[in-house]
Amino acid sequence: xxxxxxxxxxxxxxxxxxxxxxxxxxxxxxxxxxxxxxxxxxxxxxxxxxxxxxxxxxxxxxxxxxxxxxxxxxxxxxxxxxxxxxxxxxxxxxxxxxxxxxxxxxxxxxxxxxxxxxxxxxxxxxxxxxxxxxxxxxxxxxxxxxxxxxxxxxxxxxxxxxxxxxxxxxxxxxxxxxxxxxxxxxxxxxxxxxxxxxxxxxxxxxxxxxxxxxxxxxxxxxxxxxxxxxxxxxxxxxxxxxxxxxxxxxxxxxxxxxxxxxxxxxxxxxxxxxxxxxxxxxxxxxxxxxxxxxxxxxxxxxxxxxx
Amino acid sequence: xxxxxxxxxxxxxxxxxxxxxxxxxxxxxxxxxxxxxxxxxxxxxxxxxxxxxxxxxxxxxxxxxxxxxxxxxxxxxxxxxxxxxxxxxxxxxxxxxxxxxxxxxxxxxxxxxxxxxxxxxxxxxxxxxxxxxxxxxxxxxxxxxxxxxxxxxxxxxxxxxxxxxxxxxxxxxxxxxxxxxxxxxxxxxxxxxxxxxxxxxxxxxxxxxxxxxxxxxxxxxxxxxxxxxxxxxxxxxxxxxxxxxxxxxxxxxxxxxxxxxxxxxxxxxxxxxxxxxxxxxxxxxxxxxxxxxxxxxxxxxxxxxxxxxxxxxxxxxxxxxxxxxxxxxxxxxxxxxxxxxxxxxxxxxxxxxxxxxxxxxxxxxxxxxxxxxxxxxxxxxxxxxxxxxxxxxxxxxxxxxxxxxxxxxxxxxxxxxxxxxxxxxxxxxxxxxxxxxxxxxxxxxxxxxxxxxxxxxxxxxxxxxxxxxxxxxxxxxxxxxxxxxxxxxxxxxxxxxxxxxxxxxxxxxxxxxxxxxxxxxxxxxxxxxxxxxxxxxxxxxxxxxxxxxxxxxxxxxxxxxxxxxxxxxxxxxxxxxxxxxxxxxxxxxxxxxxxxxxxxxxxxxxxxxxxxxxxxxxxxxxxxxxxxxxxxxxxxxxxxxxxxxxxxxx
Numbered sequence: 001x002x003x004x005x006x007x008x009x010x011x012x013x014x015x016x017x018x019x020x021x022x023x024x025x026x027x028x029x030x031x032x033x034x035x036x037x038x039x040x041x042x043x044x045x046x047x048x049x050x051x052x053x054x055x056x057x058x059x060x061x062x063x064x065x066x067x068x069x070x071x072x073x074x075x076x077x078x079x080x081x082x083x084x085x086x087x088x089x090x091x092x093x094x095x096x097x098x099x100x101x102x103x104x105x106x107x108x109x110x111x112x113x114x115x116x117x118x119x120x121x122x123x124x125x126x127x128x129x130x131x132x133x134x135x136x137x138x139x140x141x142x143x144x145x146x147x148x149x150x151x152x153x154x155x156x157x158x159x160x161x162x163x164x165x166x167x168x169x170x171x172x173x174x175x176x177x178x179x180x181x182x183x184x185x186x187x188x189x190x191x192x193x194x195x196x197x198x199x200x201x202x203x204x205x206x207x208x209x210x211x212x213x214x215x216x217x218x219x220x221x222x223x224x225x226x227x228x229x230x231x232x233x234x235x236x237x238x239x240x241x242x243x244x245x246x247x248x249x250x251x252x253x254x255x256x257x258x259x260x261x262x263x264x265x266x267x268x269x270x271x272x273x274x275x276x277x278x279x280x281x282x283x284x285x286x287x288x289x290x291x292x293x294x295x296x297x298x299x300x301x302x303x304x305x306x307x
Numbered sequence: 308x309x310x311x312x313x314x315x316x317x318x319x320x321x322x323x324x325x326x327x328x329x330x331x332x333x334x335x336x337x338x339x340x341x342x343x344x345x346x347x348x349x350x351x352x353x354x355x356x357x358x359x360x361x362x363x364x365x366x367x368x369x370x371x372x373x374x375x376x377x378x379x380x381x382x383x384x385x386x387x388x389x390x391x392x393x394x395x396x397x398x399x400x401x402x403x404x405x406x407x408x409x410x411x412x413x414x415x416x417x418x419x420x421x422x423x424x425x426x427x428x429x430x431x432x433x434x435x436x437x438x439x440x441x442x443x444x445x446x447x448x449x450x451x452x453x454x455x456x457x458x459x460x461x462x463x464x465x466x467x468x469x470x471x472x473x474x475x476x477x478x479x480x481x482x483x484x485x486x487x488x489x490x491x492x493x494x495x496x497x498x499x500x501x502x503x504x505x506x507x508x509x510x511x512x513x514x515x516x517x518x519x520x521x522x523x524x525x526x527x528x529x530x531x532x533x534x535x536x537x538x539x540x541x542x543x544x545x546x547x548x549x550x551x552x553x554x555x556x557x558x559x560x561x562x563x564x565x566x567x568x569x570x571x572x573x574x575x576x577x578x579x580x581x582x583x584x585x586x587x588x589x590x591x592x593x594x595x596x597x598x599x600x601x602x603x604x605x606x607x608x609x610x611x612x613x614x615x616x617x618x619x620x621x622x623x624x625x626x627x628x629x630x631x632x633x634x635x636x637x638x639x640x641x642x643x644x645x646x647x648x649x650x651x652x653x654x655x656x657x658x659x660x661x662x663x664x665x666x667x668x669x670x671x672x673x674x675x676x677x678x679x680x681x682x683x684x685x686x687x688x689x690x691x692x693x694x695x696x697x698x699x700x701x702x703x704x705x706x707x708x709x710x711x712x713x714x715x716x717x718x719x720x721x722x723x724x725x726x727x728x729x730x731x732x733x734x735x736x737x738x739x740x741x742x743x744x745x746x747x748x749x750x751x752x753x754x755x756x757x758x759x760x761x762x763x764x765x766x767x768x769x770x771x772x773x774x775x776x777x778x779x780x781x782x783x784x785x786x787x788x789x790x791x792x793x794x795x796x797x798x799x800x801x802x803x804x805x806x807x808x809x810x811x812x813x814x815x816x817x818x819x820x821x822x823x824x825x826x827x828x829x830x831x832x833x834x835x836x837x838x839x840x841x842x843x844x845x846x847x848x849x850x851x852x853x854x855x856x857x858x859x860x861x862x863x864x865x866x867x868x869x870x871x872x873x874x875x876x877x878x879x880x881x882x883x884x885x886x887x888x889x890x891x892x893x894x895x896x897x898x899x900x901x902x903x904x905x906x907x908x909x910x911x912x913x914x915x916x917x918x919x920x921x922x923x924x925x926x927x928x929x930x931x932x933x934x935x936x937x938x939x940x941x942x943x944x945x946x947x948x949x950x951x952x953x954x955x956x957x
Contacts, residue, residue: 102907107570107572111906111907111908114905114907114922115922
């Protein structure tokens with residue numbers, strides 16, 4: 001069976017060999033970040049090998065981007081990570097069950113193992129980069145503590161971050177995030193030059209979180225099918241704060257902001273594009289969507305260039 | 308008859324009591340005869356031929372009841388059956404009258420027994436108030452009056468407030484932490500059966516020569532060392548109550564530390580469990596002090612030792628130091644479990660997560676530590692070194708800080724909640740906050756040396772202690788009984804009668820104890836049968852209010868008894884609570900759980916869709932599924948929130 005664009009994606013960590021012929025559950029644990037193409041590939045491998053069910057779990061910890069202080073929003077961010085991953089997996093025909101757990105990742109992972117009794121844990125997490133007395137590497141901890149095999153599926157692949165030929169693009173959009181025109185635009189950009197997309201969907205108008213999750217998942221699934229690396233999540237802050245946080249925490253080479261065209265966009269009304277130019281010197285591309293087509297509205301490499 | 312004596316039973320226990328008593332009596336007679344002493348020593352404080360049977364009789368009772376059968380078999384090298392559960396659980400009411408190792412049965416045994424002593428203590432209080440309704444002597448003479456208030460206090464403190472909390476926790480705590488029973492079930496049963504011995508010894512003191520002990524529940528030396536025989540019964544009763552208390556506390560500690568369900572981290576424990584952990588630490592460390600000091604008094608009385616007899620070099624003040632080193636922490640032993648109960652009740656009935664969960668737990672530990680540093684504030688006028696007053700005043704004021712944290716956290720939990728004032732347990736919890744704050748504030752006043760000196764040994768002290776122990780502890784006890792009544796009995800109580808009970812109790816309590824502050828400030832001394840005519844009107848009002856308070860308890864008793872027998876069937880979780888005990892049937896199965904629950908979140912995640920504290924039985928293992936459609940997941944004890952369990956598919 002074809003992996004439909006993900007066959008080349010393997011987890012860095014081969015993990016322990018599990019005989020999936022006996023069925024059982026595979027647990028995908030999303031710490032701080034959500035899935036990505038490697039996780040999808042790893043899960044599909046297990047399902048094709050015979051895993052009967054997939055549980056997708058996220059701890060309710062602070063997302064790496066967002067600086068959220070409201071407890072409900074932290075929970076929603078975790079829920080979004082789970083739901084986006086579930087929706088993407090659903091798009092590839094994989095049925096899942098999802099849950100959010102404790103805010104402490106190790107406790108949440110421990111709980112998940114007790115709750116779902118998996119035969120293997122796929123631990124989707126960042127590489128450990130924090131140091132000091134309080135450093136606690138979740139991957140190390142999980143491998144030492146848990147009785148089930150743990151496979152680390154890193155989200156931010158270091159190879160990518162040092163590859164000179166990959167452009168890391170921050171895609172910002174909510175109302176238009178699943179428009180075929182935008183997806184086509186992203187694919188075209190990736191065809192021209194290797195890209196890795198980080199998609200954020202900040203709060204916008206009265207679009208509910210569930211709807212954003214569905215839209216985002218459609219986009220991610222489409223990109224995965226085209227073998228394009230991408231991760232994404234709905235975000236609760238307002239768009240400018242969300243972009244600021246993303247720039248601070250992710251590697252971002254350029255920014256693509258997708259809005260409704262012209263006067264229909266509240267973001268444009270609020271002067272979002274100008275404000276983004278004020279906070280960063282990274283190239284910003286603005287695409288507006290009208291009648292199913294994206295139109296390049298503005299693009300500039302530096303604030304000076306656009307001034 | 309022979310068969311009845313072979314089987315552990317109350318009949319054999321009665322026989323054991325007689326045999327034990329006779330052995331004790333015989334031992335004293337024999338030893339005195341061998342020693343050439345007068346066989347029956349009958350000086351005022353002596354009576355060894357009655358004091359020793361006061362120890363051996365109850366021990367014989369416990370042996371006859373079967374409390375030591377298993378250990379005796381083990382010690383004798385005979386086969387023991389660790390899996391023999393014939394003494395576990397109750398299928399008829401008779402099972403509550405035997406040695407039973409089921410923590411749920413023991414919990415109910417504790418509660419019913421302690422409420423019996425509460426009634427006796429309450430009746431004594433009625434007698435006291437009847438006597439005090441008017442100046443002069445009407446009903447009892449001053450000597451009997453002294454015995455009445457002493458026995459009232461001893462019964463209420465040692466065999467009601469302290470052990471009733473142990474009873475509630477006995478029932479609820481193992482369920483709450485997902486354990487099948489307490490860590491040491493036989494020790495648990497023994498702990499319970501020592502308790503009636505204490506209460507009966509206190510009550511029996513009325514029957515002995517010289518009358519009941521009359522040195523107050525504090526039993527200050529040298530008043531106690533020279534008191535009539537009844538005082539020895541107090542000394543012995545405290546030993547049985549103390550041993551029961553320490554054994555129970557050890558059991559709780561081991562149970563909490565070692566038997567929590569998987570996933571039940573310390574920060575996920577319900578606050579009632581935290582409260583009992585803290586209380587048990589207090590009991591284990593402090594209770595040996597009162598046991599020791601009561602033995603010292605007993606030895607002074609019976610063996611002519613001179614611990615507290617100043618004429619022979621004894622140190623009178625050291626009694627007070629040792630006594631209060633236990634008895635001030637004992638105030639918290641009588642409060643902390645109530646704090647736990649109130650947290651459970653408020654969170655559940657207000658449908659709100661506990662505000663500042665971790666701080667609430669840490670405040671309990673803070674109180675435990677500080678409670679050992681304040682004892683001498685009871686001794687500001689005792690003649691101790693005066694420099695000791697100021698540090699004790701400061702620590703006393705300091706202890707208001709963790710207590711205040713708890714009060715504000717409860718208020719913050721209540722803030723913006725939807726209160727249903729029809730729930731009796733919630734009413735008692737709210738009433739507790741009000742009355743305990745009043746008692747706390749008068750406590751802070753008493754912590755200040757000048758005020759304490761002014762009101763020392765007046766009715767202000769009586770008002771304070773009753774606001775704390777009745778408005779505080781007893782209100783929480785009622786809150787807990789109403790809250791867990793459906794779980795314990797499988798029946799619902801009559802909420803309307805519950806509200807009648809609450810409002811009558813509140814009115815009676817306030818009417819009784821508020822005026823005591825005023826007459827205390829004006830100088831009416833406590834522990835005196837007669838008083839100046841100027842206090843007559845207030846005392847009449849106090850007595851009338853106290854009778855309202857007494858009548859209110861009859862409403863409670865009627866409600867409990869009738870509801871237990873005829874109340875509507877209770878569902879497993881009538882309050883829609885989150886903690887584990889509510890996830891099993893009412894009453895729970897004999898060993899609590901078919902499978903040990905798996906804890907996945909905090910206990911108070913109200914308002915979070917699909918939040919779960921624990922997964923029961925096979926939930927979650929097979930996602931096809933027993934996991935409820937909206938379930939799982941959760942939060943830390945701090946209340947990080949829980950999301951809905953979601954399903955995704957093509």
